[in-house]
Amino acid sequence: MSPTAAPAPPLAPEIADPRLYLDGIPHERFAQIRAMPGLGWHAYGDNGFWAVTRHADVREVSRNPAVFSSSIGHTNLWDLEADALEARRSLIDTDAPDHTRLRRMVAGAFTPKNIRRWTDTVREITVELLDEFEARGGGDWVELVAAPLPIRVILAMLGVPVADADYLVELSNYLVEGTGDTQSIPPDAFGNTTELRLLPFNSPASHALFEYGEDIRAKRRAEPRDDLVTHLVRAEADGGRISRHEYRHLFHLLVFAGNETTRTAISHGAMALAANRDQWQRVLDDRALVESATEEVIRWATPILHMRRTAASDCELAGTPIAAGDKVVMWYASANRDEAAFADPFRFDAGRADGEHFAFGGGGPHLCLGAFLARLEVSVLLEEMAARRLVLEQLGEPVRAASNFVHGVLSVDMAPAAGSSGGPR
Numbered sequence: 162m163s164p165t166a167a168p169a170p171p172l173a174p175e176i177a178d179p180r181l182y183l184d185g186i187p188h189e190r191f192a193q194i195r196a197m198p199g200l201g202w203h204a205y206g207d208n209g210f211w212a213v214t215r216h217a218d219v220r221e222v223s224r225n226p227a228v229f230s231s232s233i234g235h236t237n238l239w240d241l242e243a244d245a246l247e248a249r250r251s252l253i254d255t256d257a258p259d260h261t262r263l264r265r266m267v268a269g270a271f272t273p274k275n276i277r278r279w280t281d282t283v284r285e286i287t288v289e290l291l292d293e294f295e296a297r298g299g300g301d302w303v304e305l306v307a308a309p310l311p312i313r314v315i316l317a318m319l320g321v322p323v324a325d326a327d328y329l330v331e332l333s334n335y336l337v338e339g340t341g342d343t344q345s346i347p348p349d350a351f352g353n354t355t356e357l358r359l360l361p362f363n364s365p366a367s368h369a370l371f372e373y374g375e376d377i378r379a380k381r382r383a384e385p386r387d388d389l390v391t392h393l394v395r396a397e398a399d400g401g402r403i404s405r406h407e408y409r410h411l412f413h414l415l416v417f418a419g420n421e422t423t424r425t426a427i428s429h430g431a432m433a434l435a436a437n438r439d440q441w442q443r444v445l446d447d448r449a450l451v452e453s454a455t456e457e458v459i460r461w462a463t464p465i466l467h468m469r470r471t472a473a474s475d476c477e478l479a480g481t482p483i484a485a486g487d488k489v490v491m492w493y494a495s496a497n498r499d500e501a502a503f504a505d506p507f508r509f510d511a512g513r514a515d516g517e518h519f520a521f522g523g524g525g526p527h528l529c530l531g532a533f534l535a536r537l538e539v540s541v542l543l544e545e546m547a548a549r550r551l552v553l554e555q556l557g558e559p560v561r562a563a564s565n566f567v568h569g570v571l572s573v574d575m576a577p578a579a580g581s582s583g584g585p586r
């Protein structure tokens with residue numbers, strides 16, 4: 162790593178300790194790093210990483226995959242041994258041409274046109290969940306609305322039975338634990354016999370998710386349907402364009418990415434709307450604001466806090482020399498509050514028209530595959546909340562995930578505010 166060879170770079174304050182995030186994103190520390198000349202160096206494990214915190218720099222890293230590779234190292238902070246890296250590799254940890262081939266296999270299902278076909282399904286699920294939330298007079302928003310909505314939608318797309326949704330949410334929660342310091346399940350949970358270091362998120366829940374994916378793959382092979390798993394099985398049969406390893410990991414990624422992130426957006430979105438009633442009132446008064454409010458919810462939430470790249474060659478960013486092999490970590494959590502990109506970035510503005518948020522990544526080939534789906538889910542939720550004039554009141558503090566990777570909310574109590582008309586339509 163370059164800091165020993167070059168003059169000592171400015172050291173970034175601690176931002177990687179997962180426990181810091183129990184109190185929310187450490188925004189003051191990120192602001193300090195954004196103000197540093199060049200990039201800040203952050204010690205981490207045996208080595209360290211360059212903390213890329215400014216909006217413009219995150220864009221540059223994202224859009225230069227030849228220099229900032231997703232496959233050389235790993236896309237999370239920690240390093241993996243070579244065999245573990247191979248064992249855990251998925252779409253997100255590949256570069257072209259493998260990335261292009263794999264992404265093409267699923268991209269068709271996630272275009273705006275094809276995602277719009279799911280609008281009625283998303284609306285039906287949303288209405289059902291809001292009815293239940295209101296019938297109970299509120300409760301844990303994560304459990305009642307934020308978690309079930311995205312998982313049910315992605316399962317419908319994959320062709321997975323809705324009865325298994327709770328099980329898959331549970332697995333997903335264990336995966337998030339794997340990004341923190343402690344795991345609440347033993348290594349042999351779910352009958353796992355694989356060494357944890359070879360499993361995504363070091364979690365036995367990954368084994369369970371692989372098994373589940375294999376099971377549904379076998380079923381769709383025997384009995385094809387009009388769903389995403391059948392599509393992948395066909396691609397596999399059709400000249401082996403997708404290997405068994407690639408299938409297992411793609412299924413895992415779609416289930417995890419398809420629910421954890423949007424759940425987080427919906428959780429923080431609810432808290433933001435409860436805390437900024439004037440902004441929600443603007444949406445109630447003018448439904449044309451649903452689109453900008455959706456983007457603002459996603460910017461505000463920034464469900465994925467960072468992604469890492471590894472320098473493929475010596476290069477320079479923001480005037481800082483970077484050596485081949487250095488870890489370069491893009492902090493979306495910081496870029497989305499960068500004063501240089503957004504006016505008053507700490508204000509939740511339902512009509513925000515400035516800036517391009519990087520919650521889905523900073524552009525480039527890995528830009529979130531599910532962005533249109535996530536937008537659809539958040540916007541339909543806002544539409545349906547507005548249709549019943551549901552105003553939320555937050556009851557107490559949220560329980561947050563101890564993770565520097567996802568901006569997770571484990572639970573947060575919400576209720577229809579007094580005077581909020583609410584009620585099933």
Ligand code: HEM
Nearest residue numbers: 252253418419422423426465521522527528529530531535
């Ligand atoms: C608000 C919700 C979501 C957020 C904030 C989010 C965020 C992200 C981010 C930051 C990346 C990495 C971008 C990069 O490295 O440049 C990503 C990639 C990805 N996301 Fe999402 N995501 C969301 C929803 C979804 C959904 C609903 C799916 C559904 C399938 C999904 C599937 C994926 C996949 C497969 C990738 C890897 C793409 C690739 O490497 O080519 N995401 N997402």
